[in-house]
Amino acid sequence: MGTLRFLLCAFVSLVFLFSSKAKSGVKEDVIGAIIDTSSRVGKEESLAMEMAVEDFNNHFNHTLHLIVKDCQSQPLQAALIAVDLIETERVKAILGPNSWEEAKLVAEIGSRTQTPVLSFDETTPNWAIDKWPFLIQASSDQSIQMKAIAAIVQSWKWREVTLLYEDVDSYANGVFPYLSDALYAVDVMIAELVAFPPANSPSPLLFDALMNLRERQCRVFILHSSLELALKIFETAKKMEMMEKDFVWIVTHSISSMVHSIDHVNISYMQGGLGVKSFFSNSGDYYKLFYKRFSKRFQARHPHEENHEPGIFAVQAYDAVWTVGLASMGGSGSISTDMRGQHLLEKILESDFNGLTSQIQFINHKLPATKIFGVINIVGRSYRELGFWSENMGFMEPVEMGAKNFSSMENLELVIWPKGPKTTPKGWTLPSSSNATLRIGVPTSTFKQFVTVEKDNSPSQGNNYTGYAIEVFKAAIDYLPYPLPYEFVNFTGTYDDLVQKVYLKEFDAIVGDVAITSKRYKWAEFSHPYTEPGLVLVSPVQLQTSHKAWLFMRPFTITMWLLTGIINVFNGFVVWLIERNHCPELKGPLVNQIGTLLWLAFNTLFSLHGEKLHSNLSRMAMVVWLFVALVMTRSYTATLTSMLTLQKFEATVKDVEVLKATKAPVGFGKGSYVKGYLTDVMGFDSYLMQCKTPEEYEQAFRNQSIKAAFMEAPLAKVFLAKYCKGYTQSGPSFKVGGFGYAFPRGSQLVPDISEEILKLSEQGILRGLENGMIASETCVDEDLIKDRSSLSPNSFWVLFTISVGSSTMALIIYVIHKLNSKELMVECLTIWVFISAVIKHRWHQRRQLPIKVSDPEMRPKAEICPSRSTFAIQGLEMH
Structure with a gap:
């Protein structure tokens, strides 16, 4: 009896329905919507869809009927509603699952029943379209927003960020792949990934997670979650003093696009935060009319809400209703026959009209990705629009968008950071265990020009640290945009042991003449070199022409x-x-x-x-x-x-291969990496001698203990400045080493210190400090060079040989020519008398006896023409 009554009622209803349609000549198309009507997004979407149905029906004289169901953000509830809408309400399309968890269940039902599902979720993966062909993403893809966030991070030179996200598929899958790629492209690391439980989880879990983050060094947080969870996080962070100086909060589109709806209490917790939101033009007449109508009706329906303006989600919902409505008409102005299933899907995908947001066209079942994002700063009771960002143009000013673009956000309007706009947050801090003071290890250098540690006579009995490495570090610290307290601690071990201390967290940094090597990179991270990298060969000099x-x-x-x-x-x-x-x-x-x-x-x-x-x-x-x-x-x-x-000097050793071939002894710095490089890389198997100081090097050269020495380029400069004329650099420079400052791996100080070192170099300060260090050395080998520059018989031995040889040859020829001449006896006697006189003179001179030559016969005479020369030796004359 009850079944008969039900069938009778159904029949009467159908008759009434068809009779009414027949009278008006209009066919009714039913569409369903699944949203969370308790959320602000759901409230805006619900009202916007109702307005869209009214506008569509009025415009086309068409009866488009909307059925809205509340899923309460429960995926299973959404699936049950979808079944009911399809089987009971006979809807042609379903709108509105806002989360991926809801959308994938509804898409499964829609694909089985051939019912198009227009999802408002922004993170639909590409593979889902192949699995569920009736799934359509009716909201713009927001993946490019991660590049906008990366550009913001790069603008302020933050090197590490912490990603906070809601532990549901909608937010976990929709952020990490895109954000990690975008940050990697600008050389920014994700220090940590923190998954927060959903908004309906107990608050103590939020507190514990934020307390853990508060103890970490990274202070740049990127939050990607629902608005409900974001409000809870900011409220807790405010109470924990995590909305203070040096903290940076950046929120994604899912939060910043709803900032307009936040009440004054909750927005006070977010002061100083940054965000990116989808851009859509709000200057058209049609949008302005929609804005006025929406605000008025929303205020009337939800009087407890403080703000009534529509957001991007309301606009997308409005356009989605028009998309289904136009597709159901078959592209004409008249009512078409029943177009359920595949035909309706095809017409939806062929949509091409101007919506409230932008041009509505689907590509691979999705609306095109948003290309332009607004950059907002949360201040006061609302937010300030600082400018815009696009992938092709970079940052743009808010007025006359596109007229002028910048590569950095610094050129936009002034940002109001937490606790004021005066200082840009550095985005990181020292661990709380270090009492905010860096412990910097300083090695005991054998080259005092780089590091000098002297005992202080003050009552505290501390040490004075001076030298080139110390002065460069102090200058870099002074250039930092934030204060950085530190203290030097002397270390007397090897350089490798000192670098390992950083790895063991015993030191926060190392400042000194520490060479950058691949081995040490396993323990620490180095700043940009503050000296010229390279290994050079130093040898004594000799005259270039002394052997010619x-x-x-x-x-x-x-x-x-x-x-x-x-x-x-x-x-x-x-x-x-x-x-x-x-x-x-x-x-x-x-x-x-x-x-x-x-x-x-x-x-x-x-x-x-x-x-x-x-x-x-x-x-x-x-x-x-x-x-x-x-x-x-x-x-x-x-x-x-x-x-x-005025001869030039040249090196005594010009080639490394000569050293290896002759197995000559070679010097190197004690405790440095040079010995391993000489033996393992360059193949030296000859005698290697360690030298500590410049004086030891010079002494080894003088003692012939070494023929050459391999020195790191900065140390060689100091040695050659002190012994400027006795030694020189020879051969090529091997591109290894270079001195830098060591920090723990992942330290936020590395990029900042490196940047300041580059600034010091570009401004000439680094060169000035280096010249001052080298100028402090005076050359001490002047005497050595004077000896080397004196002329020696080596340059004239050929002349001497030719002279003596020609004289001897002339004498031999003369004797042979005069053998048969009587004059030979007289000339021989003359020569004998002359030689005897010379010998007698030398004999008496040694015995201090006077020489007397009185015999006039001992004065032989010879006369030649045309000239006459006289030769006299203490009374002996030869003419």
Whole structure:
């Protein structure tokens, strides 16, 4: 009986329904909506969809019926509602699951029944479209917002961020892949991922999670969650003093797009926060009319809400209703037949009209990704719009968007940070266990120019730390935009042990002449080098020309020497030809005349006083040639003097391979990485000697204990500054090492200190400090160089050999020529008397006996022509 009554009622209802439609000539299309009507987003979406149905029906004289169901943010409840809407209400499409958990269950039901599901979730994965072909994402993809957040982080030079997200699929899957890629592109690390329980979880869990974050060094937080959870987090953070100076909070689109709806109490907890929100144009007349109507009706329906303006979610819901409505009409202005299923899906995907947000077109079942985001600063009872960001243009000013763009957010309007706008938060802090003071280890350097540790006479009995490495670090600290207290602690162990102390957290940093090596990178992270990197070879110097015996030939070219000889012979021939009639000595045997001719030819080159000539013609020729010879000899003398006294120095060792081939002893710095590099990389198996100080290096060179030394480039500069003329750098520089400051891996100080070191270098301060260090050294090897620059017989031994050899050869030839002559006995006697006189003179000189030569016969005489020379040795004359 009850079943019969139910069927009868149903029949009556259907008859009434069809009769009413027949009268009006209008067909009713039913669509369903699944939302959480208790949330602010659900309230806005519900009202916006109702307004869209009214506007659509009025515009097309079409009856579009909307059925809204409340799922209370429960995925299973949403699935049950979907079944009811499809089977009972016979809806053509379903709108509104806002979370991925709800959307995937509803999409499963919709695909089985061929009912299009237009989801408002923003994180629909691509694979879901293939699995559920009737699923459509009716909200713009927000993945590009992560690039906007990365650009904000990069603008303020924060190097680490902590990601906070709600532990549900909608927020976990929709943020990490995109955000991690965006941050990696700008060289920013995610220090930690913190998953918060959903908004309906107990508050103590929030407190414990935030307390753990408060003890960490990273103070830049990116929050991606629902608005309900975000409000709880900010309220708890405010009570824990985590909305203070040096803290940075950045919220994503899911929160910042609803900031307009937050009441004054909750928004007071978020003061100083930043956010990115989807941009849509609100300047059109149609939107302005929608805004007024929506605000008025929303205020009437929800009087307890403080703010009544619509957000992006309301606008998207409005456009979604129009999308289904236009598709159900088949693209024409008239009512079409029943178009459920596949045909309706195709028409929805073919949509192309101007909505409230933007152009409505679907690509791969999704609306195009949002390209422009607004950058907001939460201040007072609402928020300030600082500007905009787009992937192609960067940051843009809020007025006349697109007219001027910037690469950094610093060029936009002033940001009001937590506790005021004066100082940009550094985004990190020291661990609370260190009492906010850095413990900096300082090595005991053997090169005092880099690090000097002196005992202080003050009552505290501390140490004074000076040197180039210390001064550069102090200058970098002074340039930091935030104060950084620190204290130096002396360490007497090896450099490797000191770097390991940073790894063990015994030191917060290391400042000194610590070389950057791959081995030490396992324990610590280094700043940008503050010295020139490289390993150089240092060796003693020698004169470049000391081994060139034919140096005396270099003042003239070969052509000049040949021309000079030809002119000399020609002038000698002229003088001989003219003077031979006036001097019998110019006559005689041919060999004698040739010798006399050559003697006359070259005598003018070395004897500028000339000879006694009898002919005016010979005198004229001789005067001209004397002038030429004067100029030539003076030029030769000056050039040769310059070559001998102003010589350059060269290294005694020019090639590393020579050192290895000769197995020469080599020096290196004690306690440095150089020994391992020489043996393992360069293949040195010869004797290696450790040297600590510049003085030890120099002493080893003097003692011939080492032939060369490998020094790190900055240490070599100091050594060569002190011993500036005795040693030099030779060979190529090996690009290793370089001095830097060591910090624990992941330290926030590394990029800041590196940046300040680069600024010091660009401004010339680093060079000034280095020049001051090198200028403090005075060269101490002047005497050594004077000895090395003195001329020695090595440059003249060929001349000496030619002179002695030619004299000996002339004597031998002369003796052979005179063997048959009676004059030989007289000349031999003369030579014997001369030699005896010399020997007797030396004998008496040693015994201090006077020498007396009174025999006039012991004064042999010889006369030649055309000149006369006299040779006298204490009473002995030879003419």
